[in-house]
Amino acid sequence: MVKITGFVTRDVRFPTSLDKTGSDAMNAAGDYSSAYCIIKTDSQHEGHGMTFTIGRGNEIVCAAISTIASLVVGKDLDEITADWGKTWRYLVSDSQLRWIGPEKGVIHLALGAVVNGLWDLWAKTLAKPVWRIIADMTPEEVVRCIDFRYITDALTPEEAVALLKEVEPTKQDRIRDAEQNRAVPAYTTSAGWLGYSEEKLKALLAQSVEDGFKHFKLKVGGSLENDKRRLTIAREAIGYDKGNVLMVDANQVWSVPEAITYMKELAQFKPWFIEEPTSPDDVLGHAAIRKALSDTPYGPIGVATGEMCQNRVMFKQFLQAGALTVLQPDACRVGGVNECLAILLLARKFGIPIVPHSGGVGLPEYTQHLSTIDYVVISGKRSLLEYVDHLHEHFEHPASVKDGYIVTPTEPGYSVQMKPDSMEQYSFPGEPGKSWWTSEEAKPILTGPRI
Numbered sequence: 001m002v003k004i005t006g007f008v009t010r011d012v013r014f015p016t017s018l019d020k021t022g023s024d025a026m027n028a029a030g031d032y033s034s035a036y037c038i039i040k041t042d043s044q045h046e047g048h049g050m051t052f053t054i055g056r057g058n059e060i061v062c063a064a065i066s067t068i069a070s071l072v073v074g075k076d077l078d079e080i081t082a083d084w085g086k087t088w089r090y091l092v093s094d095s096q097l098r099w100i101g102p103e104k105g106v107i108h109l110a111l112g113a114v115v116n117g118l119w120d121l122w123a124k125t126l127a128k129p130v131w132r133i134i135a136d137m138t139p140e141e142v143v144r145c146i147d148f149r150y151i152t153d154a155l156t157p158e159e160a161v162a163l164l165k166e167v168e169p170t171k172q173d174r175i176r177d178a179e180q181n182r183a184v185p186a187y188t189t190s191a192g193w194l195g196y197s198e199e200k201l202k203a204l205l206a207q208s209v210e211d212g213f214k215h216f217k218l219k220v221g222g223s224l225e226n227d228k229r230r231l232t233i234a235r236e237a238i239g240y241d242k243g244n245v246l247m248v249d250a251n252q253v254w255s256v257p258e259a260i261t262y263m264k265e266l267a268q269f270k271p272w273f274i275e276e277p278t279s280p281d282d283v284l285g286h287a288a289i290r291k292a293l294s295d296t297p298y299g300p301i302g303v304a305t306g307e308m309c310q311n312r313v314m315f316k317q318f319l320q321a322g323a324l325t326v327l328q329p330d331a332c333r334v335g336g337v338n339e340c341l342a343i344l345l346l347a348r349k350f351g352i353p354i355v356p357h358s359g360g361v362g363l364p365e366y367t368q369h370l371s372t373i374d375y376v377v378i379s380g381k382r383s384l385l386e387y388v389d390h391l392h393e394h395f396e397h398p399a400s401v402k403d404g405y406i407v408t409p410t411e412p413g414y415s416v417q418m419k420p421d422s423m424e425q426y427s428f429p430g431e432p433g434k435s436w437w438t439s440e441e442a443k444p445i446l447t448g449p450r451i
């Protein structure tokens, strides 16, 4: 028996704004950060969970993590995992905390860190990676992980069990694929950040082609002229007829009519989809954009969103409205593994592929599990996963790519355990002499203008 005895939170920030890694039309200079939660127990195991932010405000998420994590202190892990759907409902049912959500915003980001920390802990006690725990469950056990409140008009637990049973007979074949690192094809955004120079773009694209990638995503939405030039460079590097796929991402900068006009201008570059064309809350706006771009002279352009979609209820509506070509859940913006399972099942029901959001520190470590679960257990089909090649060196068991596929994680846990030295070196505001944030180098970020 493992009893939860306490927790600590850590505010860890990496100064990525210095070189514009992660820059896009909305997020000009982010410092990739982790609001981190370590769940302590009376055993040798700890649960490590985190939520991704891009810097300022990370301390607010850490404070929210403390209010939620205290709900599990003193509990036995067995009690938490015996009926996960019930546990998840319990964690969102503190009525006073619910007022500052419910199930969205900072409090939900914090829930993601705590829930994922509990899964990491559970996986370590079972000596399995998280994806394997789900792969070894029966359909009924998978469905019991989910709180179906607010989604039964689109998907009932009984339907969910039936969907899982449809793909179950071939599950062992897909587990073998996963064990051979053939479950999750990867795509790259590493070349496409808006703040990178054209020379850097060219060099990184050439490298990505050489590394075996087939899908490439570029940020757009800064200026049309500039985007046309960058997309010309991209198409020169990856070709139109070599089986390479181009995607573009506007990070919410446009209103609905602007998105339609702008994307018609970029249609000649034949992108598969436009990601986050407008407000992440605008379900009907996304549906209108998808409809308007469904027959450009160069073919259809799909619509993708999800990295800032706050919960399963919103995803349900996006799907019901026919607003999505591709669904991109974030592993910690929604309430952790359990709510992700609900979202993956909703996507399966509506026949929409999932391509989880991974552009952030720790996200590829999480989403490699989710995409593997989707392939092995839920959709039975290979999709794609974003792989961003930054900051992996800070993790004990970093995500990696080989031959264009994600290397399936095999170590027990949920893969976001950060190295103690990295946590110390990048803790914020940090101790003088220990944290980078107390150095001279940090001053331009700390005292410069906020953008």
Ligand SMILES: [Mg+2]
Pocket (backbone or CB within 6 Å): 249, 251, 275, 276, 307, 359
């Ligand atoms: Mg994006």
